[in-house]
Amino acid sequence: MKKCLFIFLFIPLMVFSQKISKEQSEIKKFQQELNAEYLNPKETPLRGDNFKNFKQHPFFPINSKYRLTAKFTRTENAEPFDLPTSSGKTKLYREYGKATFQLDGQSYTLTLYQSLDLIKQKKYEDYLFLPFRDATNEKETYGGGKYMDLKIPKGNTIILDFNKSYQPYCAYNAYDYNCPVVPEENRLPVEIRAGVMYEDIYHH
Known part of the structure; x- marks a missing residue:
């Protein structure tokens, strides 16, 4: 009986650990690809000494608390609009939907967008853009906020x-x-203590 109980307990633990490691490996892959992009002279936004001294990005510790299943609501008949940019110009976007999620017992909603330029390219036709700001900006992250890249979900939920x-x-x-x-x-x-941090990245 004890042996059966052990097997019964062990199998769900194995499944759970596999799920955790799969999610963590996806995040590690994201981190590696981002570092590789910034180390590649053909892709990096870094210039001069900033590029020469760059080793890798600092990241917040991986935290499953910030991997959330959100309710996804598509926006009907969204009109294109001009989204302001850092240079004072604008880029054409449209609202695609809203994602509502719970964090620490509170409900929040973020709007997801489509770039009308990017979706002309086949590889970006299911791409969604999520720009956001949070209470870490200007302290541990860039003052202008952060971005997330997502894909159009099939159902009425989306993973953030x-x-x-x-x-x-x-x-x-x-x-x-x-x-x-x-x-x-x-x-x-609220603070979103996840993803890329903004500190002295060039000397890590």
Whole structure:
């Protein structure tokens, strides 16, 4: 009987640990790919000594608390609009839907967008853009906020993994890049201690 009980307890633990490691490995892959992009002279936004001294990004510790299943509501008949950018110009976007999630017992909603330029390319046709701000900005993360890349979900939920959030190129090079400004509706009043941090990245 004890042996059967052990097997019964062991199998769910194995499944749970496999699930955790799969999610963590996805985040590790995201971190490795982001570092590789910034180390690649053809892709990096870094210039001069900033590029030469760059080793890797600092990241918040991976935290499953910030991997959330959100209720996804599609926006009907959304009109294209001009989203302001860091240079004072605008880029054409449309609202695609809203994601509502619970964090520490509170409910929050973020708006997801589509870039009308990017979706013309086949590889970006199911791409969603989530810019957001939170209470870590100007302290541990870039003052202008952070971004997340998502794909259009099939059902009425979407996974928001803030461990995969990153900072716009303008955080590292404001001269060469033109980054969408986070809309006011996507300002979170709480700290999201996940994803890329903003400290002295060039000497890590």
